[in-house]
Amino acid sequence: MKTHVKALVVGGGAVGTSIAYHLARAGWDTMLLERDELTSGSTWHAAGLLPYFNMSFATTHIHDYSIKFYKTLEAETGLNPGFSVVGNLRMAQTRARMDEYRLYATTAETCGVPYEWLSPAQLKERWPLMRCDDLIGAIYHPTDGYINPADVTQAMAKGARQLGAVIERKWQVDAYDWTGSEWRVTVTKMAEKGGNLVPTEEQTVITAEHVVTATGNHAQRTARLLGLKIPAIPVEHQYIVTEPDPALVAWRKAGNPEHPVLRDADAKWYVREERGGWILGPYERNAPARFAYGCPDSFRADLFPLDLERIEEEYMSMIHRLPSSETVGLKDDFNGPICYTPDGNPLLGPAPGLRNMWLAEGFSFGITAAGGSGHYLAQLMTEGEAEIDMGSLDPKRYGSWMTTDYAVAKNEEAYEHVYILHHPDEERPAARPLRTAPCYDRMKALGAQFGQVQGWERPNYFAPEGFDDHAARSFRRGGWWQYAEAEAKAIRETAGLIDATAFAKHIVRGPGATAFLDWFTCNKLPKIGRVNLTYALSSAGTVRTEYTIVRQAEDVYYLVSAGAWHAYDEDFLLKAAEDKAAEFGPVIVEDVTTRYGVFALAGPNARAILAGLIxxxxxxxxxxxxxxxxLSARQIELGMVPVNALRVAYTGELGWELHHPIEMQNHLFDRLMEAGAAQGLKPVGARAQNWLRQEKSYRAFGTELGRDATPLEAGLDRFVDLSKDFHGKAAMEATGLRSKCVTLLIDGPEDADPWGREALYDGETRVGRLTSGGWSVAFGKSIGMGYVRPDLAVPGTRLSVRMFDALWAVEVVEDSPHDPTNARIRADG
Structure with a gap:
């Protein structure tokens, strides 16, 4: 057995073998360890479906790669992975469901995924065994289907071996120790004893430069060994296999093709053919999480008892959709653990706080995602960055505030929500409210309808008493739209107050702070008392983090970044400061996020409101x-509250960010609302703010800004100081301009605005995509931001955008179409 490798992969399911394969293909000396047999975890009982459908740009690319990659494995390895390319049909019983499919289809278009629309009549003509009279329509993916999970895993394992990887079975990891340059991994030989897997006395130590954990149901054990919180906890998933259906058998004997994988999302199930019968897989309510504190050592390729009562509703709806299945008996059943995360997406990327430790955990659709996850994670490890932005899957999207109870509640919710309508404005209720600013109750009394970011409750908009936020959601303009419009108008015409407490806030200080931050960020550092917007780049020269930097003293800086990316930003900052300490001198990074609350006050009357309090x-x-x-900062007093006031406004109006001691927040909130009463002050939520920042072409991290575009491609040239050296500069310059970020005004439908995932066209040619979208109160039409080919990023260029089932006219406009000279922001008084 080898005792030193470049990369050690822990876990021999579909995900782990794919990672081993792709690392070996990249030329890395790779070993994979499996504590039992390959596929003995959730892989063995997975249904093997390969659905394209996903609202995430990154995840769609991952699924697309998997589906294409699996089709090449037999030619490479000689092993047939059992891929049945029967297609994937998603049916819709309601207009809202069709709207969801149309919105998803725009994401599919941006990734080059083929699809077709089918009417109920076309469905019935193609697949007469289905009842279609209560359907609105369907979306059909002809190029995917289902695969044999064990076969595809073995094929990837053979491919990995052919590329030089070593795969060792029956070895369990018992300790991870970082030496400062490599990992020492203590492993124990496992043996069969009475049907159980037990440790022997044989132990060895493997040293590895990099370690990847893909431990599936054993993620909580991995978390304990690494001293991490990993919110990957399994949830029970049941599916049943019927006896042969005579009508289906006759259909196939007549020479008809196999049915596609059928999904009735409104009924919460998938169905596919299986040896003349049907497999039904429901996503029912009340499926419990299991193994919250670790999978028992005795649990191997085991299952839980079936709970048919829990899936009775879904079973009856299958009979409704496929009437011939009513008299067919049950042949087999499966109820096994499938790992979930709070948002249903995997944890894929570098582990928080650790060096050269990579997580690939929490795969609820592991067979679909395995191939692409191995490909893009290998890129991230071997090249420094992947070709797509992997930030949305990063393990650090959950901070240290996350607990086991939180993960259990959210993972059970994620399972139940697999087929719930995924409105772009959805807010899921489990484990909420959790993190609340002191003014939460005051805002709630004013009608705040809250969203959640990094566990924080943050107002999305304010509505009258009795308003139902859930009922207000839509793929078009929801019932909340009118309130967000009124809030946006208030900031443009009078004043608005926004709770921005969720901002991530760090103080960076020490003898090396100035030299470090000058290297770490691409803009000039501000002078004392001044504010700069700047960016930290990835090693590929793309945007890794956006910071507002306030220089408080010669070597003391206050950094503000996006609340949704708190742990993600902090980990990057801490590791970079540690790496450069020997070169620049000591740097202290202090997280002060929960020390300070933040109110953003903006609008023409903002100065008048503060004047009554200062x-x-x-x-x-x-x-x-x-x-x-x-762009300056001052310590001021507003009544009895000391405030670090920043003269900035993300909405593009005269305004200040008021950073204050969080324990004084309610006092400050009350005084601001009292002073603003005569000035037309309205509480304002995140949705109106998002619209307003687009009118100023302010890029947002996670939409316009990410690890797939450089700051020059993002149009941030004025924030890049090319006269100095900074991290990622050479890579940024070498990349050139592959695309450009633009702002567009849109003549769209009367009842809808873009959400920021729609495809852009020049005639019949797809030329880009939106990354943000909404409504402009300044121009009285829809607005969006996105990326197009550089030659099309010229103001006046006419393009079109796909919204629902039609193309709508758009025009590229100058950056900051509202108040391009910033006269309103700079207004004196």
């Missing part, structure tokens, strides 16, 4: 441009 020797000039210019 305590200053000369209050008449305290907020003037001379004493408090744009």
């Amino acid at each position: 305590r200053d020797a000369d209050p008449a000039t305290a907020l003037s441009n001379k004493r408090f210019p744009w």
Whole structure:
């Protein structure tokens, strides 16, 4: 057995073998360890479906790669992975479901995924065994289907061996120790004893430069060994196999093709053919999480008892859709653990706080995602970045506040929501409210309808008493739209107050702080008392993090970044500071996120509101441009509250961010609302803010900004100081301009706005995609931001955007179409 490798993969399911294969293909000396037999975890009882359907741009690419890759394995390895390319049919019983499919289809288009639309009549003509009279229509993917999970895993394992990887079975990892340059992994030989798998006395240590954990149901054990929180906990998933259906047998004997994988999302199930019968897989309510604190050592290729009562509703709906199945008996059943995460997406990427440790955990659709996950994770490991932005799957999207109870509640919810309508404005209720700013109750009393970001409750909009946020959701303009529009108008015409407490906030200080931040970010550092917007780049020269930096002293900086990316940003910052300490000197990074609350006050009347509260020797000039210019920061007093005030406004109006001691938040909130009553002040939520920032062409991290575009491609040239050296500069310059970020005004449908995932066309040619979308109160039409070919990023260029089932006219406009000279932001008083 080898005792030193470049990369050690722990876990021999579909995901682990794919990672081993792709690392070996990249030329890395790779070993895979499996504590039992390959496929002995959830892989063996997976149904093997390969659905394309996913609202995530990154995940769609991962699924697309898998489906294409699996079709090449037999030629490479000689092993047939059992891929039945029968297609995938998603039926819709409602207009809302068809709207969901149409929105998804725009994501499919941007990734080059083929699909077809079918009417109920066409469905009945193709597959007469189905009842179609209560359907609205369907979307059909002709190029996917289902695969044999064990066969595809063995094929990838053979491919990995052919590429030089070593695969060792019956070895369990018992300890991980980082030496500062490599991992020492203590492993124990396992043996069969009375049907159980037990450790022997044989142990050895493997050293590896990199370790990847793909431990599936054993993720909680992995978490304990690494000292991490990993919110990957299994949930029971049942499926049943029927006896042969005589009508189906006759259909196939007549020479007809196999049915596609059928999905009636409104009924919450999938069905496919299996040896003349049917497999029914429901996603029912009340499926329990299992093994919250670790999978028992005795649990191997085992199953749980079937709970037919729990899936009775779904079973009856299958009979409704396939009437011939009513008299068919049950042949087999499966109820096994499938790992989930709170949002249903895998945890794929570098582990928080650790070096050269990579997680590939929490795969609820592991067979579909295995091939692509191995490919893109191998790129991330061997090249520094993947060709797609993997941020949305990063394990650090959950912070240290996350607990086991939280993961259990959210994972059970994620399972139940597999076939729930995925509105772009959806907010799932489990484990909420959890993290609340002190003013939560006050905002709720004012009608706040909350969203959740990093566990924080954050107002999306404010509505009258009795308003039902769930009923207000839509793929078009939901019932909340009118309230968000009123809030956006208030900021443009009078004033609005936004709770921004969820911002991530760090103080960076010490003798090396200035030199470090100058290297770490691409813009000039601000002078003392001033504010700069800047970016930290990835090693590929793309945007890794966006920061607002306030320089408080010569070597003291206050960094503000997106609340949704708190742990993600902090890990990157801490590791970079540690790496450069020997070169630049000591740097202290302090997380002060929960120390300070933040209110953003913006609008033409913002100065007048603060003027009634500020305590200053000369209050008449305290907020003037001379004493408090744009992009500056001052310590001020608003009544009894000391405030670190930043003269910035993400909405593009005159405004301030008011960073205050969080324990004084309610006092400050009350004083601001009192002072603003005569000035037309309205509480404002995140949705209106998102619309307003697009009118100013302000890029947002996670949409316009990410690890698949450089700051120059994002149109952030004015924030890049090419006269200095900074991390990622050479790679950024070498990349050139593959695409450009633009702002577009859209003549769209009367009842809908884009959501920011739609495909852009020049005639019949797809030329880009939207990354954000919404409504412009300044222009009275839809607005969006996105990326197009550089030659099309010229103001006045006419393109079109796919929204639902039609193309709509769009025009590329100058950046910051609202107030392009920033006169309103710089307004004096």
